[in-house]
Amino acid sequence: MEFVMLNKDEHTDARLGTIRTPHGEVSTPAFMPVGTQAAVKALTPEQVRGLGAEMILGNTYHLHLRPGHRAIADLGGLHRFMNWPGPILTDSGGFQIYSLGALRRIEEEGATFQSHIDGSRHFLGPESAVEIQESLGSDIMMCLDECIAYPAARHDAKIALDRTARWALRCKNSRGGDRQALFGIIQGGVYPDLRRQAVDQIAAIGFDGYAIGGLSVGEPKELLLENLAVTAPLLPEDRPRYLMGVGTPEDLVEGVYHGIDMFDCVMPTRCARNGLLFTNGEKVVIKNARYREDGSPLDSTCDCYTCQNYSRAYLRHLYVAGEILAMVLNTIHNLRYYLRLMERIREAIRRDRFGDFRDGFLRERGAGGDVSSRCADQ
Amino acid sequence: MEFVMLNKDEHTDARLGTIRTPHGEVSTPAFMPVGTQAAVKALTPEQVRGLGAEMILGNTYHLHLRPGHRAIADLGGLHRFMNWPGPILTDSGGFQIYSLGALRRIEEEGATFQSHIDGSRHFLGPESAVEIQESLGSDIMMCLDECIAYPAARHDAKIALDRTARWALRCKNSRGGDRQALFGIIQGGVYPDLRRQAVDQIAAIGFDGYAIGGLSVGEPKELLLENLAVTAPLLPEDRPRYLMGVGTPEDLVEGVYHGIDMFDCVMPTRCARNGLLFTNGEKVVIKNARYREDGSPLDSTCDCYTCQNYSRAYLRHLYVAGEILAMVLNTIHNLRYYLRLMERIREAIRRDRFGDFRDGFLRERGAGGDVSSRCADQ
Secondary structure, X not given: OEEEEEEEOOOOOOEEEEEEEOOEEEEEOEEEOEOOOOOOOOOOHHHHHHOOOOOEEEOHHHHHXXXXXXXXXXXXXXXXXXXXXXXXXXXXXXXHHHHOOEEEEEOOOOEEEEOOOOOOEEEEOHHHHHHHHHHHOOOEEEOOOOOOXXXXXHHHHHXXXXXXXXXXXXXXXXXXXXXXXXXXXXXXXXXXXXXXXXXXXXXXXXXXXXEEOOOOOOXXXXXXXXXHHHHHHHOOOOOOEEEOOOOOHHHHHHHHHOOXXXXXXXXXXXXXXXXEEOOOOOOXXXXXXXXXXXXXXXXXXXXXXXXXXXXXXXXXXXXXOOOHHHHHHXXXXXXXXXXXXXXXXXXXXXXOOHHHHHHHHHHHHHHOOOOHHHHOOO | OEEEEEEEOOOOOOEEEEEEEOOEEEEEOEEEOEXXXXXXXXXXXXXXXXXXXXXXXXXXXXXXXXXXXXXXXXXXXXHHHHOOOOOEEEOOOHHHHHHOOEEEEEOOOOEEEEOOOOOOEEEEOHHHHHHHHHHHOOOEEEOOOOOOOOOOOHHHHHHHHHHHHHHHHHHHHHOOOOOOEEEXXXXXXXXXXXHHHHHHHXXXXXXXXXXXXXXXXXXXXXXXXXXXHHHHHHOOOOOOEEEOOOOOHHHHHHHHHOOOOEEEOOHHHHHHHOOEEOOOOXXXXXXXXXXOOOOOOOOOOOOOHHHHHOOHHHHHHHHHOOOHHHHHHHHHHHHHHHHHHHHHHHHHHHOOOHHHHHHHHHHHHHHOXXXXXXXXXX
8 A cells, every 4th residue: 555645735734645555546635435334325336436435334243243254255355246446445333333243342352242243252363363464355444453442541541542452563463465455443532641652653654554443432622623623633644544333524624734635434325325415515414394395406505416417305305214225325425525625625725725724614514404313313 | 299100110010200399309219217206216307318318207206295296397397397398298197196196095086195294284186186287398298197096896886986987078178288298198097898998998088098997906916017018009000109107027028919009117216215116137126145245247238337347246335334335326227228128129110120129138038037026015
């Protein structure tokens, strides 16, 4: 993997770059649609690519449990299995063990947990997390990390970040080669000084890229932004920086402002399936009766297939009628909204105007609605 | 609407033709995918068209209840509402009142029934059935008919067919113009002599096309085939003949054999969503564990997107994992199976070889499996 920085915004920490992987290039800052179970929910790979996505994310925890990483390896690897020829990043499973694994027990050796599917017992350690990701054949692998809940005592956050650093070293030592990149993960909860310690530890080991984990786990927005602002600038400048599992469109803009290059989040796809749609103007909860006879497109400024061909009335009808096509069309729109936002961000950085872009965007979004807080609840 | 017969098979009653409508031509014999609620379930119109479909079906009963035919008319009609620029046939609602409407009461004036959605009371008569379909703007409208259950006493079948004939005349008299074609429907249960009476009554009124209704409502396959064989040849030769709601691939071949030009059925799309897939060889119930590591395509003889790009193992994984994409990929395959069958049927008629085609097809299918009986149960 190679990371080339093309421009650094004159007035902010925003960076424009390119990540070169064995399966193609990715323009950064990039948003990666989430393909948890070897599919970006509701869409074909061609549809995802057509929306402007260059890299997608696959989930180690889910694919390990079903259909199993060895089955995927036998079938030619994850790219071939899911018919996605472009770059894939796989997470390590650490976050899902924290959020989904029942009765988990974290020890120095690794994590023992019960499957959320059938309750079967599994073990995931740093070495097996790498082994699974090598079987899947992703372009970018993530180190196994220990996620902690919010709120967590400083003492517990410290224990987790130290263990995450020891696990990171074991991950690096267990790789079978360097065709697949490996990223280290910065933990440290909402304690800025612990975040600094984590950066020192992980950067000292040395990775192909660095991710900020353990944010967007329930903490107030101010703490997310504070810890992002403290951590991002400390990360090695010549490597991609990835803010994991974040977030709203505003969060993406803030992340870029602080120098983040990569994002992933289920928000656009999950909100879409719940009928909550991102637009440049008002917030659209598509089931509302006010859209029943609304012949206008969802977002008249949007160039997506959905906005070019369908009315709000039709989208409302499909959603209320429980049609699968509602999920498809809504997902197309929300993903395009995110990916188009990234295009606008990259263009702003190219022109050294990202600060202005950010000001305008936050002002505009402040005036419009924000569907994000409702999405997670549904 | 215009119907041009291009060839009549030398050895059977099979016919090759073209139906010209205000929204384009349809090659017959044709299979029409069902778009009950203004969407062919799980697919975009472009996907449906790409599979070879030329005309689709919309359901008057469903669209009348939700979102309402006046709303669709105000939004520019059904074609524009659902982004399907090609021909559309709408049924009259008679079958759904029979199969879905709770507490229905059929009187000479029309049918009073409760919505399957919210229990609200509605009235549908011959005139309002036409009015609704004119609002929708379909290319082919169907007369309101009275469907009866199987088994039904001869006396009841006779009452229903006589009423269907009186309603058919009222439908014809209430049309506002002839831009939209209107088809009459032949009822008569499983009584061949009643079927003959019905043809006489309906043909005497005179319609743009003729449909056989009231079959595939639970009667044994032998009775379906017997009544089809009796009825189809009696229908006016110079008009399209439509066998409503039928059926399995074998049924389609048998229908064509007896001179049917048009078919619709939920079987390919519904089976797809239940993971039951039509192939030229074995029957495929995709959730079966035997496909877990099967890297071969669903049907190596199929040219569809699904078979060209995915393995059985992947399709099984998506289905078991509950991914929406399973519905999409399965529907693409099953619809393509049906539409490709129609292409092969048309080619056989063109070459005056339909008899041979039928023999070979029924032999092959007899040897292979038949998913159809399982589909309806799930």
